[in-house]
Amino acid sequence: QSALTQPPSASGTPGQRVTISCSGSRYNIGNNYVDWYQQFPGTAPKLLIYNNDRRPSGVPDRFSASKSGTSASLVISGLQSEDEADYYCSAWDDSLNGQEVFGGGTKLTVL
Amino acid sequence: QVQLVQSGAEVGEPGASVTVSCKASGFPFTGYYIHWVRQAPGQGLEWMGWINPNTGGKNFAQRFHGKVTVTRDTSISTAYLELHRLTFDDTAFYYCARRRSYGGADPFDFWGPGTLVTVSS
Numbered sequence: 001q002s003a004l005t006q007p008p009s010a011s012g013t014p015g016q017r018v019t020i021s022c023s024g025s026r027y028n029i030g031n032n033y034v035d036w037y038q039q040f041p042g043t044a045p046k047l048l049i050y051n052n053d054r055r056p057s058g059v060p061d062r063f064s065a066s067k068s069g070t071s072a073s074l075v076i077s078g079l080q081s082e083d084e085a086d087y088y089c090s091a092w093d094d095s096l097n098g099q100e101v102f103g104g105g106t107k108l109t110v111l
Numbered sequence: 112q113v114q115l116v117q118s119g120a121e122v123g124e125p126g127a128s129v130t131v132s133c134k135a136s137g138f139p140f141t142g143y144y145i146h147w148v149r150q151a152p153g154q155g156l157e158w159m160g161w162i163n164p165n166t167g168g169k170n171f172a173q174r175f176h177g178k179v180t181v182t183r184d185t186s187i188s189t190a191y192l193e194l195h196r197l198t199f200d201d202t203a204f205y206y207c208a209r210r211r212s213y214g215g216a217d218p219f220d221f222w223g224p225g226t227l228v229t230v231s232s
Contacts (some may be wrong), residue, residue, distance in 0.1 A: 033217040044225050050218035090158055092215035099172050100158035
């Protein structure tokens with residue numbers, strides 16, 4: 001069972017807006033930055049969003065994210081077929097001597 | 112350009128040990144922490160721990176204490192993850208990833224391609 005809770009799946013049609021949620025606790029999301037990673041089958045995760053809402057260079061601006069309290073959200077606006085992938089949220093957790101925790105991942109399907 | 116090159120797939124028997132390497136290039140090896148993350152087939156990501164290549168300091172999630180040994184060789188910019196007393200549950204992809212700190216303030220901004228470790232009798 002993951003420390004951060006994500007829906008196992010999400011879907012949308014091209015052009016739609018899709019939101020993926022990530023819920024945690026005061027020890028992780030409530031007290032630290034949230035990052036989001038995108039992973040295509042057979043490849044390593046790639047940084048998509050960092051420090052709650054910042055996009056690395058090269059990430060399309062249709063990807064955005066936010067954090068409020070102990071929850072965070074990733075929003076994909078103008079969904080494209082190439083966005084079909086697994087998405088993971090993560091945050092540092094201050095309990096248990098400090099550790100990184102991940103959500104269980106959300107498989108995004110573009111219909 | 113930034114690269115983290117990992118060693119090839121490994122197969123180990125239950126009870127044996129295997130070592131995965133992660134060679135860094137394109138950035139100062141001692142300027143970043145190297146973290147290890149594993150992913151069982153079809154499952155999510157699980158953080159294992161980190162090593163500071165500059166000092167050799169390290170920390171791992173409680174569940175991996177005694178299970179893994181991490182080392183580094185700064186002369187060849189390489190970090191190593193050794194897995195001990197393999198069990199079938201250790202079958203997974205093992206990723207190294209770089210990070211500016213041990214955690215909290217910045218992300219895993221670059222990942223290695225992963226090394227598949229298969230435990231099989």
